[in-house]
Amino acid sequence: MDMIWMSLILLAVLLALLAAGLWVAFSLTAIGCVALYFFSSIPVGDSLSTAFYSASVSWELAALPMFIWMGEVLFRSRLSEEMFSGIAPWVGKVPGRLLHTNIVGCGIFAAISGSSAATAATIGKMSIPELTRRGYDQKQVLGTLAGSATLGLLIPPSIILIVYGVATEQSIARLFVAGILPGILLMVLFAGYVMIWSMMNPAAVPKGESESFSFAAKLQRSRPLIPVVLLIIGVIGSIYGGLASPTESAAIGVALAHLLSWRGGSMSRQTFISALMGTVKTSSMIAFILVGAHFLTTSMGFTGIPRELAAWINTLDLSPYMLLVALTLFFILLGCFLDGISVVVLTTSVILPMVQAAGIDPLWFGIYLVIVVEMSQITPPVGFNLFVIQGLTGENILRVAWAALPYFLLILAGVVLITLFPEIVTYLPGKMGN
Template sequence: MSILTISAILLAILFLMLGLGLWVAFSLMGVGIAAMTMGTSSPLGTVMATTIWGNSNSWALAALPLFIWMGEILFRSRLSEDMFTGLAPWMERLPGRLLHVNIFGSGIFAAVSGSSAATAATIGKLSIPELKRRGYPERMMIGTLAGSATLGLLIPPSIILIVYGAATEQSIARLFIAGILPGLLLVALFVGYVVIWGLLNKDKLPTETGEGLSFAEKLRRSRRLIPIVLLIAGVIGSIYAGIASPTDAAAVGVALALLLSWLSGSLDRQSFTEGLMSATMTSCMIAFILAGAAFLTVAMGFTGIPSLLAEWIGGLNLSPYALLAALTVFFIVMGCFLDGISVVVLTTSVIMPMVEKAGIDTMWFGIFVVIVVEMSQITPPVGFNLFVLQALTGRNILTVARAALPFFLLMLVALALVVVFPGIATYLPNHM
């Protein structure tokens, strides 16, 4: 049986399993079993057992459940309740006013949750009723939330960057550092768009004049955000400074998050148990997907498909830009049907040989992938952020998608800037 025939059969099996609603991890393992059966005579059981066990026993992955738990603890604290109180006074003079709270609030929560859907749900629960009560246009409310919630995938500690680092054997600390400037770039683009929109559409904004608070009063209202900002700075700063590994910093972050939650009076037996169980379930899901992807990667290696595809792509003599353009379309289409983590672990075994053969920096490529996956989070039919916002607003998915379209285009601009100026992603990790 030819490699082309095997590839077509494996692709059909994958889409069949996913279409039937089978768990992503089981689908990956199923395709791996089929690949081993058709493409090699190596002992299936031995390879499967050793691969899954070996890749599950990874110290780098220990940071994953800890960062998830830290986000769950703070998700159940009073952070969201204090978001408007802390941020709104600083936004009153900016064109677009409180719409910026969605952007900056999402940026802050992204830095403690690492999850796009959790960011959309947390900030949306607070901001949508408040902005609606004040008379802000619904389309901009939804759009700013949809776009800025995706920052949870890029601003460290990003769960998907940990997954990418584990799947491709990249330094998670360097990936975290690489994500900070692209994350700030996206924040700047979102803020710039809202400022321009606010200047051009003053008649669509509510007529509130702002409270004209003094600097001291603004600081007083923001005092409950200060511990969270210090927590973020401490956790991420210790990684950047080389004082702690991501796993060590995550453990300290959990301890500090528990302390902050206790001091704020929101830590009790119920919130502790719910946070721990939610973090456990999410971590197990991701670990299970990674185990399935690891086996599929090894199985594909036995068949020789990735190297042959890399040679085929190389034979097309595509420039790196042309390859990245094709991969952008590929990842966006994949993201329409799978969540971001599944897209990353599903494609690395096939994509990475092509990327390496084209001479593309694999650390930079991780940031590229995350931005594209961010874009897929607000594309129908399976943009997770769209579903979250649909549930919060009661609007249909197309209305939510239309509101998110300008921010999708802004992410496309950010992606183009990172491609044309790769130093945006590589400067900090290469100079720290």
């Protein structure tokens, strides 16, 4: 009972700090200080300095700014302008036609940016005006974009997987590889839904895109995308093959991204500085949150709260499936008010001991957690993708959320599938060399 009261007090203080508008990193650090001061005999200052230093010198963390930099450079290239024309010839004959450009485009850009909001903004700027002009159903245009943009959190190189790997001391390389098949699974679910919907509503899909292209013509139209796709395959392939660490692959990716931007004519002094400053701002924000989260994790360890909570959960005799159901509801609720990275760093210190006590693989749990966090990106009131799309279209956010609802349910179906068939997550990491 003491453990429950301690947890409730710390949770109440955290919620009060966040509601007051205090930065997440400061809130996490403050909760760690409160926990150590009131519920342990460990000196706060010594623990704070040690935790901050140990969290800052992690070599795995070096991959974070590199992948962000790669995405920032390509984000400012002509890729977004060429994405539509490069993908359209391949999907013109598929049921749903050009609606699939949102799904495929988001899948490609997700592997570049690692950010859900950036994916929604970039693809949305290109696809929403074009698909609207061609007469596609507005609800499906918004829904496919909102749902598919969440892939930015899962498809490697994923920023949130790096955050989870650093926070839980899991292999980032194995997490990246574990995210490939679930990412493809979600894209297939989205595309399948669009195909079924279009066949049930043929009048809602314009008939004007029946132009046929030969295979050579399709390749010609897609030529600007080929170097970027090869870059993605090279980065992930080098990690999967054990040829390079995530940090080394990220460094090579940054160099090649600059080369592609220069060859494409979009590299200038201004774009270089903008990409660099964007990288510094994003990386600093995430690293600051991680430092606070590491201190909170250390503090929780000294108080013994995670261990006692795990023991308490065990006394409830919940099956692993029931535990995952409870956690899914918890993460969806939490994701309604916090962004994905904050959800991960706030919960891992307390949740992971329970998960491991239930016999759940932390690697699998990382992918599960990211997919559930994806769902929160399209749930009001703090669904980041919803805000991005609202900003692009001026639509009411509830209308955007309603359009995204089928894709929320499809992501939930993805969670069910990886739970029933965990090999979807663990197969590729199991093939990697140790």
